[in-house]
Amino acid sequence: MGLKEKRIIQAFQNDLFPALQSDINTAAGYNVPLSISWNTLMEDRFSHLYNDTFPKIYFLPLVEAFKAICIDDMGVKLLQAGLKNVIIVNENNEHNLERAITFEAGVLKIDHSPVINADKVEERAERITNLLEDKLEEFAEGNTEQTTSTTKNTKETTDKTEKVSIQELYNQSFLTSLEKQEIFSEMIDGLNWSCDILEGKVTYGDDKVFDIQIIGTYSENEKSWLWAWGNTQSGIPEKFLQSSLAMKSIGEAYQIDDLLTPKIGFDSDPGAYFSTIASAMLKESSFVPLTFKGIKVYATITSKEADDKARTAPALICSHVSNIAAHYEFPHKYSLYFYLKAKGYEVELPGNNIVAKKGDDQILGIFDLKGKLMKISNSKIPVNA
Numbered sequence: 001m002g003l004k005e006k007r008i009i010q011a012f013q014n015d016l017f018p019a020l021q022s023d024i025n026t027a028a029g030y031n032v033p034l035s036i037s038w039n040t041l042m043e044d045r046f047s048h049l050y051n052d053t054f055p056k057i058y059f060l061p062l063v064e065a066f067k068a069i070c071i072d073d074m075g076v077k078l079l080q081a082g083l084k085n086v087i088i089v090n091e092n093n094e095h096n097l098e099r100a101i102t103f104e105a106g107v108l109k110i111d112h113s114p115v116i117n118a119d120k121v122e123e124r125a126e127r128i129t130n131l132l133e134d135k136l137e138e139f140a141e142g143n144t145e146q147t148t149s150t151t152k153n154t155k156e157t158t159d160k161t162e163k164v165s166i167q168e169l170y171n172q173s174f175l176t177s178l179e180k181q182e183i184f185s186e187m188i189d190g191l192n193w194s195c196d197i198l199e200g201k202v203t204y205g206d207d208k209v210f211d212i213q214i215i216g217t218y219s220e221n222e223k224s225w226l227w228a229w230g231n232t233q234s235g236i237p238e239k240f241l242q243s244s245l246a247m248k249s250i251g252e253a254y255q256i257d258d259l260l261t262p263k264i265g266f267d268s269d270p271g272a273y274f275s276t277i278a279s280a281m282l283k284e285s286s287f288v289p290l291t292f293k294g295i296k297v298y299a300t301i302t303s304k305e306a307d308d309k310a311r312t313a314p315a316l317i318c319s320h321v322s323n324i325a326a327h328y329e330f331p332h333k334y335s336l337y338f339y340l341k342a343k344g345y346e347v348e349l350p351g352n353n354i355v356a357k358k359g360d361d362q363i364l365g366i367f368d369l370k371g372k373l374m375k376i377s378n379s380k381i382p383v384n385a
Contacts, residue, residue: 008048008050009038009039009041009042009050012050012051012054013038016051016054016055017059020055020059020060020063021034021059023059023063024059024062024063024066027062027063027064027066027067027070028066028069028070028076028079028080029070029076029079029080030076030079030080032062032066032083032086033083033084033085033086034085034086034088035085035086035087035088036058036087036088036089037087037088037089037090040089040090040091041054041058041088041089041090041114042090042114049115049118050114052118053114053115053118054114056118056119056121057110057112057113057114057115057117057118057124058088058110058112058114060121060125061110061121061124061125061127061128062086062125062128064121064122064125064129065125065126065128065129065132066079068125068129069129069132069133069136078136078137079132079136081136082106082132082135082136082137082138083106083108083132083136084105084106084107085106085107085108086107086108086109086110087107087108087109087110087111088110089109089110089111090111090112090113090114091111092111092252093113093116093249093252093253094111094112094113094253095112095113095116095117095253096253096254097123097124097127098127099111100112100113101124101127101128101131102131103128103131103132103135108128108131108132110124112124113249116246116249116250116253116281119341119342119344164254164256165254165256166254166256166258166259166277169250169254169256169277169281170273170276170277171330171331171334171335171338172280172281172334172335172338173276173277173279173280173281173338174276174280174328174330174335174339175320175321175324175330175335175336175338175339176279176280176338176339176342177275177276177277177279177280177287178276178324178328179310179311179320180279180280180284180285180286180287180306180310181279181286181287182320183286183306183309183310184285184286184288184301184303184306187204187208187303187305187306187309188204188205188208191204191205191208192204192205193288193290195212195290195297195299197212197214197234197236197240197297198235198236198237200212200213200237200239200240202288202290202299202301210285210301210302210303211301211302212240212288212299212300212301212302213240213241213242213243213244213284213299213300213302214228214236214240214241214243214244214297214298214299215227215228215243215244215247215271215274215275215278215287215298215299215300216228216231216244216271216274216298217231217271217295217296217297217298218266218269218270218271218295218296218298219294219295220269220294220295220296221294222265223265223266223267224263224264224265224266225263225264225265225266225269225270225271225274226262226263227244227247227248227259227261227262227263228240228241228244229241229244229245229247229248229262230262230263231262243278243282243284243300246278246282247259247274247277247278247282248260250277250281258274259274269296271289271296271298272287272289272298274298275287275289275298275300278300279300280342282300284300284301284302285300285301285302285303285304285306285307286300286301286303286306287299287300287301288301312343314361314362314363314378315378317340317343317363317378318363318376318377318378321336321339321365321373321376322373322376325373331371332365332367332371332372332373333352333354333365333367333371333372333373334371336354336365336373336376337349337354340354340356340363343358344358345357345358345363346358352367352368352369352371353365353366353367354367360380361378361379361380362378362379362380363376363377363378364376364377364378364379
């Protein structure tokens with residue numbers, strides 16, 4: 001951990017953590033024992049996100065879960081008797097909930113990536129609540145035989161792998177990534193580019209300079225894809241490989257071979273496919289293909305200007321989805337669900353439709369029986385007088 005990361009984490013401990021700890025203790029009805037390995041809660045190039053992701057990933061789910069357990073004195077007493085410790089750590093950069101959150105021998109362990117899937121607060125709270133509801137009484141009573149059985153069952157559960165294919169990740173990312181691509185393409189339309197990979201910069205025109213991360217390269221001659229993290233001969237500084245390494249971590253989490261194999265043969269270029277997943281899941285501003293002597297280099301872009309142009313108005317969101325649905329083949333309902341979730345909407349699936357709400361705004365998606373979009377519209381939620 002570098003000096004910058006240490007200072008950011010120390011600032012979080014000093015400024016934000018005391019209030020969060022107070023909220024945890026208030027929800028539980030007593031001072032909850034917390035063992036936090038702060039030095040493991042870091043991702044080098046994502047430290048600027050900690051003030052947003054740390055609460056969402058590690059602390060707010062605890063608050064909500066303890067509120068659910070401690071709705072009466074019985075719940076408070078059971079939690080205090082059965083919960084021996086809460087360990088917060090990042091050992092495996094995990095974000096599969098069954099592996100990331102466990103409860104064994106009275107110890108609740110949250111071993112989760114500090115940045116991935118940060119907005120899934122409700123899912124993490126539900127996981128913690130279910131574990132505590134199922135196991136607390138056994139640990140509170142000190143039943144050794146039951147505890148041994150519980151530990152075995154919990155291990156069997158956490159050993160299970162969440163089956164998510166790379167195609168599912170692509171479909172989840174498709175609408176979000178395509179929006180990013182459209183916005184960035186408009187910004188650089190007609191401009192020539194130059195790139196300094198060793199400096200991690202790409203320049204369009206005379207003055208549009210952007211930070212980049214190298215995802216990987218495709219060789220037309222060799223018909224092969226090479227992940228940047230596996231490219232040991234390029235001399236790319238490690239600080240510009242963090243997005244590529246994050247993709248590897250996603251591959252490890254879901255056991256996806258294509259994200260774990262350094263070099264893979266492909267008859268056609270898969271760079272845009274992989275970069276679509278990267279730009280959406282890693283919350284990058286966009287991605288670009290850069291061609292150098294027959295080698296196409298794929299890089300993600302960081303741009304506040306592009307991020308500020310993200311479509312937030314419901315009408316623009318609906319227009320984007322309608323236009324994409326008319327021109328591309330993709331699973332409309334499935335992709336729209338994740339696109340709206342990424343936009344911060346609460347998404348419900350009544351019947352064969354989608355209803356998404358955010359504040360006073362509502363988006364309705366109507367689909368046929370095969371999940372193809374028939375209509376998407378936005379409206380204001382009526383307020384009763």
